[in-house]
Amino acid sequence: MSSDARKVYFVSLGCPKNQVDTEVMLGVVRQAGHALVDDPEQADTLVVNTCGFIEAAKQESIDTILELAQLKQHGAGKQLVVAGCLSQRYPEELARELPEVDHFLGSADMLGLSRVLGGEAQRMGVTPLGQRAYIYDHQTPRQLSGARHSAYVKIAEGCDRPCGFCIIPVLRGAQRSRPVYSVVEEVATLVAQGTREVCLVAQDLTTYGSDLSPATDLETLLDALVRIDGLVWIRLHYAYPSAVTDGLVHRIAHEPKIATYLDVPLQHVDSDVLKRMRRGYGERRVRELVESLRDPAKVGSARVWLRTTMLVGHPGETEAAYQRLHDFVAEGHIDHLGVFPWSREDGTASALLPGRVTQRKAQERAAALMELQAQLRSRAHAQLLGTRLRVMVDGVSEDSELLLDGRHEGQAPGIDGKVVLTDGTARVGAIVEAIVTQTGPHDLVASMDPEAAAAALADRDDD
Ligand code: SF4
Numbered sequence: 001m002s003s004d005a006r007k008v009y010f011v012s013l014g015c016p017k018n019q020v021d022t023e024v025m026l027g028v029v030r031q032a033g034h035a036l037v038d039d040p041e042q043a044d045t046l047v048v049n050t051c052g053f054i055e056a057a058k059q060e061s062i063d064t065i066l067e068l069a070q071l072k073q074h075g076a077g078k079q080l081v082v083a084g085c086l087s088q089r090y091p092e093e094l095a096r097e098l099p100e101v102d103h104f105l106g107s108a109d110m111l112g113l114s115r116v117l118g119g120e121a122q123r124m125g126v127t128p129l130g131q132r133a134y135i136y137d138h139q140t141p142r143q144l145s146g147a148r149h150s151a152y153v154k155i156a157e158g159c160d161r162p163c164g165f166c167i168i169p170v171l172r173g174a175q176r177s178r179p180v181y182s183v184v185e186e187v188a189t190l191v192a193q194g195t196r197e198v199c200l201v202a203q204d205l206t207t208y209g210s211d212l213s214p215a216t217d218l219e220t221l222l223d224a225l226v227r228i229d230g231l232v233w234i235r236l237h238y239a240y241p242s243a244v245t246d247g248l249v250h251r252i253a254h255e256p257k258i259a260t261y262l263d264v265p266l267q268h269v270d271s272d273v274l275k276r277m278r279r280g281y282g283e284r285r286v287r288e289l290v291e292s293l294r295d296p297a298k299v300g301s302a303r304v305w306l307r308t309t310m311l312v313g314h315p316g317e318t319e320a321a322y323q324r325l326h327d328f329v330a331e332g333h334i335d336h337l338g339v340f341p342w343s344r345e346d347g348t349a350s351a352l353l354p355g356r357v358t359q360r361k362a363q364e365r366a367a368a369l370m371e372l373q374a375q376l377r378s379r380a381h382a383q384l385l386g387t388r389l390r391v392m393v394d395g396v397s398e399d400s401e402l403l404l405d406g407r408h409e410g411q412a413p414g415i416d417g418k419v420v421l422t423d424g425t426a427r428v429g430a431i432v433e434a435i436v437t438q439t440g441p442h443d444l445v446a447s448m449d450p451e452a453a454a455a456a457l458a459d460r461d462d463d
Pocket residue numbers: 159160161162163166167168169203204240
């Protein structure tokens with residue numbers, strides 16, 4: 001490493017798509033001959049990849065920038081770089097109000113970091129998001145930040161949908177998909193390096209390829225990916241409810257390499273609220289979709305796990321509309337639920353709508369739905385006692401070095417709970433069979449030894 005190599009420390013905030021951008025910047029640092037350090041005190045360059053989606057995320061980004069700015073004051077020669085969505089959204093304001101920041105990069109300016117490290121960059125490096133802004137590809141240097149056996153792969157960036165509450169099209173620009181061959185190349189390279197699970201992400205996974213010429217689609221991409229030897233699970237995130245086709249449901253249910261799992265943000269069930277959100281579908285479509293994931297005629301004997309997100313407190317959400325959502329959740333269709341209180345975001349259509357709900361009421365509704373979901377999860381998990389699950393091993397357990405942590409097919413990394421594995425060992429990324437012996441609202445415990453499992457279950461019966 002050359003004497004003028006920089007030592008770079010990263011903080012990555014926000015969603016998995018932002019994590020992929022951070023990993024591209026890690027690759028850029030390495031390719032430019034600089035070093036990555038995981039102690040900010042050792043670093044001479046501090047980079048925070050920010051999120052600017054909603055109020056809480058913006059505040060977390062600002063707090064992190066100010067924290068790193070403190071560190072910068074203690075260390076001579078340190079430079080502070082702010083990248084990502086907050087920079088993209090408020091470049092001038094941030095440049096004016098945060099003099100301690102040396103460089104700003106936007107949500108599509110990951111490659112610009114090499115000029116910053118080379119000392120050739122202007123302070124303001126945020127590029128306006130034109131018609132077809134940058135998206136990385138299979139030749140872009142990228143360094144995974146998490147465990148090697150499971151990786152996010154961004155198949156498209158940006159979004160062309162008009163959802164009234166969402167600022168992402170402003171932060172990320174118009175949709176631009178990567179060609180099928182580029183995604184296949186990247187995944188094949190990852191698998192050759194030990195990846196066994198890829199989590200496909202985009203702002204709207206289900207319109208993948210519609211912007212390419214000639215156009216293509218998610219199903220065509222999946223048909224190419226499942227031919228990669230060594231790949232075990234392909235997990236689908238951020239599908240759009242009205243764009244989930246029967247062909248996609250069929251592949252999720254019947255293609256062994258596609259995890260029987262779907263992350264599809266429904267946002268609400270009340271047709272009037274969905275109309276005000278400009279989501280382009282209503283209650284009937286929501287029910288049709290959920291039923292199709294449970295319909296033996298479509299999914300056979302497969303158990304498709306459903307993750308979704310709901311937004312409460314949107315302008316116009318009456319008590320009756322909220323109750324309709326509460327009753328829908330109480331029906332127990334949803335395996336993994338995230339609930340967000342609406343946040344008034346300048347530049348969105350919903351910010352101008354009448355019929356506002358107080359922030360306090362929105363937070364109460366969100367808490368009540370999450371409480372309901374936890375009860376439903378406890379009950380549903382209790383039904384899994386004694387069942388045999390296929391579990392991907394993630395590593396030594398956080399709870400004890402004598403145990404392993406893993407996830408069954410219905411659990412995405414970091415968000416859907418885990419399976420704590422007892423009575424056995426296995427290598428990271430391996431798939432093991434295990435029998436559920438204990439359950440909770442979020443996690444499960446399962447034994448890799450059938451006899452030990454039988455004994456544990458018998459003990460439970462005796463209690
Ligand atoms: S599809 Fe998702 S990212 Fe796109 S505008 Fe709607 S909520 Fe935002």
